[in-house]
Amino acid sequence: MRRLTLNVIRLYNADMPIDERPTVYSTEANFSKPCPRCHSNPCRCRKPKSLPPEQQMASIRRETKGRGGKTVTVVYGLQLTPDDFKELARQLKQACGTGGTVKEDAIEIQGDHREKVAARLRQLGYQTKFTGG
Numbered sequence: 077m078r079r080l081t082l083n084v085i086r087l088y089n090a091d092m093p094i095d096e097r098p099t100v101y102s103t104e105a106n107f108s109k110p111c112p113r114c115h116s117n118p119c120r121c122r123k124p125k126s127l128p129p130e131q132q133m134a135s136i137r138r139e140t141k142g143r144g145g146k147t148v149t150v151v152y153g154l155q156l157t158p159d160d161f162k163e164l165a166r167q168l169k170q171a172c173g174t175g176g177t178v179k180e181d182a183i184e185i186q187g188d189h190r191e192k193v194a195a196r197l198r199q200l201g202y203q204t205k206f207t208g209g
């Protein structure tokens with residue numbers, strides 16, 4: 077099944093008139109739907125790009141969550157793609173030996189690890205500053 081799909085794709089030629097192209101089935105639900113934002117298919121929206129660390133200022137703050145008073149170290153103010161956010165979160169978690177998550181455009185590291193987080197970020201080339209309490 078998989079090999080068949082690959083063969084079909086290899087036969088596919090973008091210069092072919094559309095009605096001569098072999099049918100390629102996709103399991104992706106939005107395969108043939110235009111993007112809701114730019115109304116193009118494939119999507120032509122400008123993808124957010126990551127800035128190099130040297131051009132970025134990482135703000136670090138400690139936050140105590142309402143539920144149970146758990147403390148987290150929040151890193152924010154970075155311009156990164158979702159994948160790069162995930163990768164950076166992975167490295168920060170590793171540096172602190174703790175868990176954490178990516179929340180939209182911020183990274184939350186469990187516990188008060190501001191110093192370790194800042195040290196790792198600076199190692200990666202980011203500028204850092206502490207904000208809040």
Ligand SMILES: [Zn+2]
Nearest residue numbers: 111114119121
């Ligand atoms: Zn789009």
